[in-house]
Amino acid sequence: MDMLKVSVWRGAALGGYRTYEVPRQESQSVLDVVTYIQRNIDPTLSYRFACRVGMCGACAMTVNGVARWTCRTHVAKVAKGNAIQIAPLANLPVVKDLVADMSEFFDKWARARGQFVPCATRKDAFAQVASDSPGRVAANAGIECIGCGVCYASCDVVSWNADYLGPAALNRAWTLVNDVRDGARRERLAAVAGDAGCHACHTHLSCSERCPKDIEPTAAIAGLKRAVALAAWKGEL
């Protein structure tokens, strides 16, 4: 039986890679490998997962240097010979081993005004939004985001600029900017403008390249750049 040489990050900010030998199976995901290690070799290994079927995004980790959902990553696809390296998501503080602290990711979501702000009451009629209107199409392209953090972990601007809101937060803001029912457009555009916002994006496209749901935050951020510029031109920023 082939044995995988799996190099796993142990520790927190300070730590190192420890190598484990895991039996290689024909159809095996990286999450299967991590689970095998924790159950059969080293029960002290900490990691996150939930659904195991590619719906929740909890199992996101860095596999051979690239942020991925480990439950949807086949070992056969990423192994270099028989070697895999597994680490926690980049750009986030490490809690322990493969667990990253997602607090700043969600804080930035809030800072980008990623919350819907209603402006109708129960007495008003339902909003009528045509699903093929340009705004709705633009919003729909981004609303499937489940906040897994892969884009944030893949973004170099996040590494280079501690305040940068990041692709997920900006993508969410864009979906709301395009939502005709939302009442906080002006505040939101102000929140996403500036050095920590959309203008810091340099179109590396790493986020769009890595998003497991094929969302393209780069497109959303480009839209925000245009919307913010127009608002500034009109003196509304």
Add this chain to the structure above:
Amino acid sequence: MSSTGQGYAAPPLAAPGAGAKSETWLWIAQRASAALLALCVVVHLITIIYAVRHGLSGEAILARTRGNAVGLAFYTLYVLAIAVHAPIGLRTLCQEWLGWRSASLNWFTAALALALFAFGLRAGWAVFSG
């Protein structure tokens, strides 16, 4: 509605991003100058290739640029666009790769813009009046 866990304090909702207005205008200036430069650079590349074929001596170059008012006007516009475009780009590079984010960076950027504009105008005038 579930309440947040103990010990977690939600951050205050955003104030306008740091330098929201100024960064937005810098972005607009950068893209506008880029569009202008696209035209200028295409013209410049064509003239470079023409010049290489038709003589690169001082005499040959000056014969083409001396008294050429259209040329001077073109290069003045070109230099203006460069003086806007290059410093803004370099500013971003300094912020991200050198970690230089203090106010002194903005002074450096402005100084660079002035220097490029001044030396560029001087060069344009030099070959016009040469």
Add this chain to the structure above:
Amino acid sequence: MKNDYRARNHPAWWAFLVHRLSGLALSLFLPFHFLALGQALQGEARLDTLLRWTEQPLVKFAEIMLVLLLAAHLTGGLRLLALEFLPWRGWQKNLLAWAAGTALAAGLAFALAL
């Protein structure tokens, strides 16, 4: 944890790097370019002396590189303008190929004209 080259190993990232480094190189070259042309203020002969210096093979090679960098920065920049201002379409990934090809063509045109 920090990302390394493995996270960056995709075409759009290389396009960014080429664009930023070419911009930097051109910015460093510009003062010399302006100063050189400014020599014309001291008369034709002065400019001529400088231009004779540029006849050296190494300088000629550097000039080809500069033209390539200029063309690359231009085409890369046009690609960015397209990505930021045009409606987002799938074919935009191919813009990178067009940009690279055009830049190369411009550089070759210069090199062959020499």
